[in-house]
Amino acid sequence: MAADIGGVRPLRADAARNRDRVLEVAYETFAAEGLSVPVDEIARRAGVGAGTIYRHFPTKEALYAAVVAHRIRDMADRGRQLLQSGDPGEALFAFLRAMVLEWGASDHVLIDALAGRGIDVHAVAPEADADARTLLGELLAAGQEAGTVRADLDVPELKAILVGCQAIGAYDAEVAARATDVVTDGLRPR
């Protein structure tokens, strides 16, 4: 009866607020403690009933998938920002450093998702996955055009290296920084 577009009626204000709050709390909780946190605990922290979470996300996995998709988009946004705001030739390096030092630090969600652990991003959030791949392709192309990135490198390898860097991020910040520098050196032409 109310006007809605494409059959998707907009969420009521309070519902949208709750959904966002759940997503945010879920992100923080999953990032800090991993997938094993009970849904009830997330509900408690978000100040809602467990049923509310299940209204918005039919299963725990769906909640996790939503968090992951959100997080991957954020990551891609960050990369695009770096690409546009600085030296395109250095954007890939800056991106990897940012992933390791600022983002990956203790973000189980992003690390696990990129490594395909506990979730198949490509299957449950194809758009986010594509977004990430596209970004990596753009960063790679920019670097190769500028001559700062070796030519014999393609997106799949780069993605694998990103996953490797994320794993490095779990370490002490200074160690991680130095390790990342070493790894990124390998990306430059000899």
Next chain:
Amino acid sequence: MAADIGGVRPLRADAARNRDRVLEVAYETFAAEGLSVPVDEIARRAGVGAGTIYRHFPTKEALYAAVVAHRIRDMADRGRQLLQSGDPGEALFAFLRAMVLEWGASDHVLIDALAGRGIDVHAVAPEADADARTLLGELLAAGQEAGTVRADLDVPELKAILVGCQAIGAYDAEVAARATDVVTDGLRPR
């Protein structure tokens, strides 16, 4: 390791056999399916009762820790072997390739343990941890002495990079091989 010293009486022969069998089955199972496999399932596959596992390992985590320690020692042995049997300058590179391509491929135990996931190796198996660090130090020293590994690299960074490589190992073998080559290139002096 020593027989009947310090009040530790040696296991009866059948008990020792059971302990070894459990450890082996637990390794295979955890490696293939991760920590979430029930203890009962491991008992079933090992052909023993669940109580037998608990007689040898007080908790599931202790069993996992024993598996991890065993596995890390195997890894260190492999590295030491490479160091003694071939070109010492290339041993580190050969070791990393082996870790990624032969070992890490689908070994949840090793990957997770090295990444500090689900277990703190340093805390529960300090000897294995020290063993691994020692090995990395030896591989590093040999490479630096031979001039094949950059001088501004220390064990902590190298360990972080090993972890990164393991994460890469989860990928398609060919992609992982190329990615590892890129990473190891970063280890060489410019």
Next chain:
Amino acid sequence: MAADIGGVRPLRADAARNRDRVLEVAYETFAAEGLSVPVDEIARRAGVGAGTIYRHFPTKEALYAAVVAHRIRDMADRGRQLLQSGDPGEALFAFLRAMVLEWGASDHVLIDALAGRGIDVHAVAPEADADARTLLGELLAAGQEAGTVRADLDVPELKAILVGCQAIGAYDAEVAARATDVVTDGLRPR
């Protein structure tokens, strides 16, 4: 290692005792209150943990199916007993009366099972189902041979009539008795 036949090792004495106790309590509870009783409640009444029930019956439905199968066998045994101990020509009538007055009274399990409500007996307990059909066939044949049961009657109709009688059993005993007499009169030749 222990000798067992056909791969089915006999239940340990205590386990068998528990299993029987659970089955008995489950029968009484389901019979009195229907399928909606929680498994936890049955566990409580049987004096065991919920896990114990799930060790013997993997799902609630499996428990229910076991109860039903047991109950249907009892019913068939009763019928066979009547067939052998009295006038074969009257056995069918005696059987129907017994079902209504002694058994069906408030036995949700039997009534629902025979009516195919909440469970498909044929699917989950084919042997019990076959047993019941066989018995009905025997009762019918005996009656028809003795000339006390009309000839134009077959097992499927008889089974439907049994279900109908069971439903009657839910009523006040005296009313049910009279109603059953009327129905069984219909089974006799004119």
Next chain:
Amino acid sequence: MAADIGGVRPLRADAARNRDRVLEVAYETFAAEGLSVPVDEIARRAGVGAGTIYRHFPTKEALYAAVVAHRIRDMADRGRQLLQSGDPGEALFAFLRAMVLEWGASDHVLIDALAGRGIDVHAVAPEADADARTLLGELLAAGQEAGTVRADLDVPELKAILVGCQAIGAYDAEVAARATDVVTDGLRPR
């Protein structure tokens, strides 16, 4: 039924429309899938909010009771129709056949209600219950007067038999028809 008498104010037109729609959808849904269908699902199918259902019916059971009462009245109407439009002596038989073959077939609501399953019709809808008893009395009297129904039969037994017939209705139509014929034969004088 009367407008605005005794403090019961008539429903606004749209509210009445909603109430009727809910009742109709609830009947269809309960008949097809039983009492276990969630209230939300009925609301969805009726195109109203769950709150609307609860405005008209204070509990799910009240909704079910209303459906049952409605349905029993329909049944009684059908019986009365048969009584007036055809041979009064055969009306009872026609009625039973209709119940089994046309109505009972897969109508969980009617079968369960008549069998006292999930609801006590006499308690929650005394008028409907009385209506049904009255009808059965009329059908019985007509048959007995015409000599087509045995004299030693009273309403309670007849009601029990009706319940039994309904249970038969769950079966394959042809089998149910034959079984009903057998049962109704029992109603005729010898």
Next chain:
DNA sequence: GATGAATGAGACTTCATTCAT
């Protein structure tokens, strides 16, 4: 009056751990 989001008790099920046999 209508809506549908939120609630929260409770269902079924799993599994680390203990303990009688």
Next chain:
DNA sequence: GATGAATGAAGTCTCATTCAT
């Protein structure tokens, strides 16, 4: 010592009912 049955505390998910919008 070994066994595997029993325990019971979670965990995920559902749904009757309430209530803010």
